[in-house]
Amino acid sequence: MLIGEVARRSGVSARMLRHYDALGLVRPTGRTVGGYREYSAEDVRRIFHVESLRSLGLSLHQVAQALGDPAFTPDALVGDLIRWTRERLDRERELLERLHAIDASAPADWQDVLRVVALMQGLDSPHAARRQQAVLARQDDVPVPAELLAKAVLAEPDPVVSGALRWALARAGDAGVTALAAALHDDDPAVRLRAVRALTDLAEVPQAAAALEDALADPDPAVRRPAALTLGRRGTTAAVPVLVGMVVDGVNDVDAADVLGALSEDPACADRVLAALTGELAAPGADSATRIRLTQALVELPGPGGREVLDRLSRDGDPAVARVAAAFAKLLEERP
Incomplete structure (x- = not known):
């Protein structure tokens, strides 16, 4: 031919x-x-x-x-081809995300595009100070893609830069909530924790509050705790078990006790909180320090229920618990 x-x-x-x-x-x-x-x-x-x-x-x-x-032989070359292809796909996926971010900012001209690109480059800097500057130096009249900020906050290890990103994300409205909520299913607990912390700044958004309620069931207590504090302060009774667990574990137990006291202002929740605390007090294996923290939490509860339990605990078989309970019971009696 x-x-x-x-x-x-x-x-x-x-x-x-x-x-x-x-x-x-x-x-x-x-x-x-x-x-x-x-x-x-x-x-x-x-x-x-x-x-x-x-x-x-x-x-x-x-x-x-x-x-x-x-x-x-093909084996080594095929292995190299797989690696090169994955790297190319990663680069193309990153490019696609950047293009979506620029498109989401609805640029009016090329100057708007360049400003978003400059923000991306700043957020990609290996230096924390440069990343923070990129967030704080943006102009208020230039829209920033919330998805871009959400991605950055989920990957940011520096607490100062993370705080700046969360501030900027909160100002951007609720557009980044979907990305943050999706990150609650990430395999890395550090990513889930960053998502929860960002969602707490957006708790007024219904979708963010719903995502935080999902976080109450997270297997990592470090992820559950900030979600519980935020939701509890907003009157969400589903946070009660996690808050009581914080008192038991001695992690932010004072804050947790304050929130439990505020929740107990609602009579419908007061009995639930009191039952949860007294149940942990009677739990087998509860040590003296744990029971003292639970006793202290009872002081924050309004109404007679907490006082009655404190009266009983003032005669507890553990002398340390009895002394703390007696002191708090007396303090409550002296309150107006």
Whole structure:
């Protein structure tokens, strides 16, 4: 077959076939009387082999090696191709995210585009001070894609920069809530904690509050606790078990006790809080320090329920608990 027919049947342009010939990759085995290239069936088969390997991402040099060296093994090269392809996909995915972020900012002109790009470059800096400056130096009249800020806050390890990002994200409204809520399902507890902390600044948004309620069931107590404090302050009774657990564990127990006291202002919740605290007081294996913290939490509860429990605890078999309970019971009696 002449080169034109081969090009038509194979889909490889005549120009590329001549290039293959020049490289020695696919050389036609024959020539016509007029000197034109003439391809045999075996030549055409080799063309298809070349195209098949090129479709896997091999360079022409690698294709020549694969087809010309019987000792050339594919395993290492295929492994390299997988790695290179993953790296390329990561770069393209990052580019796509950047383009979406620019599109979300609804740029009016190229200056707006350049400002968003400058923010992206600043957030990608290895220096925390540069990242913080990129957040704080933005102009109020230039919209910043909330999704971009959400992604940055989820990856930010520096607490100062994270605070600046959360501030900027809160000012951007509720557009970043979806990304933060999705991050609550991340395998990394550090990412989930960052998401919760950002969501606490957006707790007025119904979707953010709902996401924080989901975080109450997180397997990591460090993620559950800030969600419980925020929700409890907003009157969400679903936070009670986690808040009581904070008192038991001695982590932010004073804050947790304050929130439990505020929740107990609602009679519908007061009995639940009192029952949870007294249940932990009677739990088998509760040590003296834990029971003292629970006793202190009872002081924050309004109404007679907490006082009655304190009176009973003033006669507790643990002398340390009894002394603390008696002191608090007396203090409550002296209150107006």
